[in-house]
Amino acid sequence: MAELSITGLGKTYPGGVQAVEGVTAEIADGEFIVLVGPSGCGKSTILRMIAGLETITTGDLLIGDRRVNNLEPGDRDIAMVFQNYALYPHMTVRKNMEYGLKNEGLPRSEIDARIAEATRTLRLEDYLDRKPRQLSGGQRQRVAMGRAIVRDPKVFLFDEPLSNLDAKLRTQLRAELKALHKRLGATFVYVTHDQVEAMSLADRIIIMNAGRVEQIGLPMDLYLRPATRFVAEFIGSPAMNFVEGTVDPDRRSLAVNGSHSLRFAEPLPAEPGHKIALGIRPEHLTEVPAGALSMELEVDFIEQLGADTVVHGKLAGANSPLAVRLHGVQAGAAGSVVTLGCEMDNLHLFDLGTGQRLN
């Protein structure tokens, strides 16, 4: 079967750039895995090592139960969709899709059957005799997927396949990708820097930072219990608020900026004197000043999104930036003060130095 086992994977480029370090992950057969992280964190490098386009510096890579570290890309039973599509510009759509099958030496009837099937799935019937340059971005992306599908590989690799498309098309193709994954039942490894894409597509997410894995988990795990401050900040939009401070001896208040302090209904799960970053998602703050904590927000400006209103401002007396996401259309003026509350369960505590989760 097509599970993917990655152990201690590392990559040092000639010239000394250590792009990936000690990445370990088990990917189940038929899983949709999304590798997400900021630009330059090593996502493409991992994908390219899986594909066989970059040599593996350290670690082991198994597809099924075969160690593929030293296999040629063509022998790994994978297919890849590139960000720039990488369609052969001098070949028609049909020729593009045939190319790999011919190289495999499949009989004509089999080739035609597979192309017919993929063409139907991706609604490419009308474009088979066109050259890539005669197609729109979305159509090219479909052809690139078609070229992967006809190969019938165990593992599909995608490197930011939607990032060259406009927002509307991106949403549409996202849905198609999800449906395609369901139909094919193959293992998908998908790279993106867009957390929304990651959350909406993934069975599980691998979130990376500077060549290392920060956390692996279900999208909701990453949202509800981010393991590090980095993950907490990366997942969710608008981004999580952070208030930095020192836990007081009674553990019921947090000294922010020395003068100002926040009081909590229950003791904080952190040692007295510990320097922490308290994380609260904008959507978890409410205007009802109940719950575990009450705080005051000095309004700077308001973003009306229609369904929601995002109020941006500062924690009164402490200067930490703070954003709140409120339901519906809300009024508010710059300079006014809003009192906000938050449930204890929605507080995230991170060590200020290491960024590790404390609660």
Place this chain on the structure above:
Amino acid sequence: MQKRVVFRSRLLPYLLVAPQIAVTVVFFFWPSYQALESSFFLEDAFGFSRQWVGLLNYTELFDDPGYLRSFRTTLIFGLSVAFLAMSLALALAVAANRVVRAATSYRTLLIWPYAVAPALAGVIWYFLMNPSLGIVAYWLQNAGVDWNHYVNGDQALLLVIVAAAWKQISYNFLFFLAGLQSIPRSLIEAAAIDRATPFQRFWTITFPLLTPTTFFLLVVNLVYAFFDTFALIHATTEGGPVDATSILVFRVYSTGFVGQDYGSSAAQSVILMALVIAMTIVQFRYVERKVVY
């Protein structure tokens, strides 16, 4: 966005291009016109008298088996030079593209032959291949090849082909290398994932994508071989032995300056001019249409 410089004076731009125009008129249009004119006259060797003969110079040329042979020789010479110079340059460019993506020293070395004057290139090969002095001729003789391009016409033709091609390789190399580097790496990678062997990748992806470069170079190389190799041939074989390396441009010279038949020589240069113009048109039309794949 392109910024346009606008001259305040209407005269200045004309003044600026005047030298170039003057050079072109004096050294190109005027002699061209003179050649065209003389091709319709029969002139005595000392230039004292001349007589209008209409197209006689032309009709005589096409009845002359020597001239027709020259056409054939030129064709063989041109195609061989283009093929040799382009295939070697492509092989070198592929190697360079693979080994050193950015290193320029290797590239610089390969450009050197292009800086050598054609006559010098001819002389270098003349010495290398000289039956009594040349080191390459000596090696060939040791290898059992009886090399003497003074006697053997085929060998003489081979010699000028090699010398002419050698000089052109570096030029072709630069264009091929640039062409190769403009092919996105992801295409080759996609082909590798599609199970194409390196050999298949080259012939089914790289080479077709180089078509624009290849076509451009083919025209440039043919033009070079047809019209730009006079000095080289003059310095090595002087068109001989007999007529074996007497390509069309060389024949213009030998008919005119050696044979002193100015009318025929002029007619030959007019034919050559027509050929250049035709090839230039082909190239321009092609450049306009650009991508062919």
